[in-house]
Amino acid sequence: MYDIVVLGAGVVGLSTAVRIQDVLPDRKVTLIADKFTKDTTSDGAAGIFRPSVEKTPVKCLQQYRTWCQDSFKWYHTLNVEDDPSETGVIRLSGYHFANKGSNPPRFHYGITELTEKELADLPGNFSFGWKYTSLMIECRRYLPWLTKRFVSRGGRIEKRKVNEILEFAGKCSLLVNCTGFGSSTLLNDKKVFPVRGHLIRVAAPWVKHFYVWDDASSYIYPGQDNVVLGGTRQKDQYETSGGWEWFDDVKSRCVNLLPGLKNSEVINKWVGLRPHRAFIRLEVEDLSCNGKQLKVVHNYGHGANGVALSWGTAIEATEIVKTILSQESSRFKSKL
Ligand SMILES: Cc1cc2nc3c(=O)[nH]c(=O)nc-3n(C[C@H](O)[C@H](O)[C@H](O)COP(=O)(O)OP(=O)(O)OC[C@H]3O[C@@H](n4cnc5c(N)ncnc54)[C@H](O)[C@@H]3O)c2cc1C
Numbered sequence: 477m478y479d480i481v482v483l484g485a486g487v488v489g490l491s492t493a494v495r496i497q498d499v500l501p502d503r504k505v506t507l508i509a510d511k512f513t514k515d516t517t518s519d520g521a522a523g524i525f526r527p528s529v530e531k532t533p534v535k536c537l538q539q540y541r542t543w544c545q546d547s548f549k550w551y552h553t554l555n556v557e558d559d560p561s562e563t564g565v566i567r568l569s570g571y572h573f574a575n576k577g578s579n580p581p582r583f584h585y586g587i588t589e590l591t592e593k594e595l596a597d598l599p600g601n602f603s604f605g606w607k608y609t610s611l612m613i614e615c616r617r618y619l620p621w622l623t624k625r626f627v628s629r630g631g632r633i634e635k636r637k638v639n640e641i642l643e644f645a646g647k648c649s650l651l652v653n654c655t656g657f658g659s660s661t662l663l664n665d666k667k668v669f670p671v672r673g674h675l676i677r678v679a680a681p682w683v684k685h686f687y688v689w690d691d692a693s694s695y696i697y698p699g700q701d702n703v704v705l706g707g708t709r710q711k712d713q714y715e716t717s718g719g720w721e722w723f724d725d726v727k728s729r730c731v732n733l734l735p736g737l738k739n740s741e742v743i744n745k746w747v748g749l750r751p752h753r754a755f756i757r758l759e760v761e762d763l764s765c766n767g768k769q770l771k772v773v774h775n776y777g778h779g780a781n782g783v784a785l786s787w788g789t790a791i792e793a794t795e796i797v798k799t800i801l802s803q804e805s806s807r808f809k810s811k812l
Pocket residue numbers: 483484485486487488489508509510511512516517518519520521522523524525526636637638639654655656657658659662671672673674675707747748749750751776777778779780781782783784785
């Protein structure tokens with residue numbers, strides 16, 4: 477028997493499990509997943525805080541903004557108050573080239589348009605852009621940091637694949653589903669689709685700023701251990717092995733942005749599937765099996781912004797969990 481089960485140990489599941497412990501310290505939380513830390517999609521992500529408000533359906537805009545604001549506040553506090561070599565949350569400044577009329581990023585520590593002189597002094601031949609400071613969350617450090625926090629507060633971990641969500645009917649107070657792309661098979665959710673991405677990590681300690689070229693989906697983000705070069709966005713592509721031509725393409729686009737990277741040593745090449753959905757699924761579902769009930773709070777489908785949005789959606793998922801549990805407890809008391 478379980479109390480609260482969180483299914484999925486990527487950045488969304490771990491954040492949700494930790495947040496539930498923060499808000500409901502008397503409940504027992506068990507985290508179940510078949511992949512942890514370095515084997516998750518979250519681990520490979522660039523981790524930049526740049527959620528794209530533009531693609532959000534109008535009716536969900538306010539909710540989306542709240543997730544962004546809550547997450548930014550959380551990462552800002554971690555950056556200021558904790559050790560970034562442990563949390564992985566660093567502050568990063570740099571240049572973002574775009575077309576006139578493009579929408580500027582909305583979450584940052586201040587942004588200014590690049591002047592003609594600044595553009596002329598930068599590599600490339602761009603005619604418009606901004607400079608700003610933002611946050612980067614390196615999941616190679618952040619996921620272990622969240623895991624340590626979860627376990628130190630009595631959280632339990634089980635490593636296994638779950639083939640049927642209804643196995644938990646009658647066996648837990650509530651289940652929170654944070655299985656990301658796994659929800660497409662676990663729940664047969666046809667609205668989930670992959671957007672494949674390729675990243676390269678190189679040794680180039682001299683890169684101290686980020687460089688982004690919107691039009692070509694090209695970016696260079698310096699982290700604490702290496703520099704991330706990206707990327708690709710390939711809808712409905714499932715294959716995560718091979719793809720060497722795409723890595724060559726990423727490298728050559730980034731060398732165009734910053735020619736000094738030409739001979740940088742490649743440390744790692746990585747392919748991941750962004751768990752896209754028309755909009756993130758954050759809601760309750762009542763299931764039952766052989767007369768046994770299962771309440772599921774879904775929290776998945778974060779697409780290209782899961783690292784950035786994870787804390788904001790964890791806050792909302794936890795509020796839903798809290799409301800359900802207090803309703804159940806009042807119902808139980810009124811029966812006595
Ligand atoms: C190339 C690339 C670059 C990216 N860059 C950024 C970025 O800069 N900023 C940003 O915010 N986001 C970025 N993202 C997106 C981000 O990686 C995802 O949105 C995020 O990782 C989703 O987190 P998650 O926890 O939902 O999924 P995951 O990290 O995939 O975790 C899913 C978890 O569920 C478990 N699971 C699934 N099914 C089952 C099952 N049946 N049984 C047991 N366990 C199960 C898995 O084992 C795993 O633990 C990027 C993604 C890619 C591919």
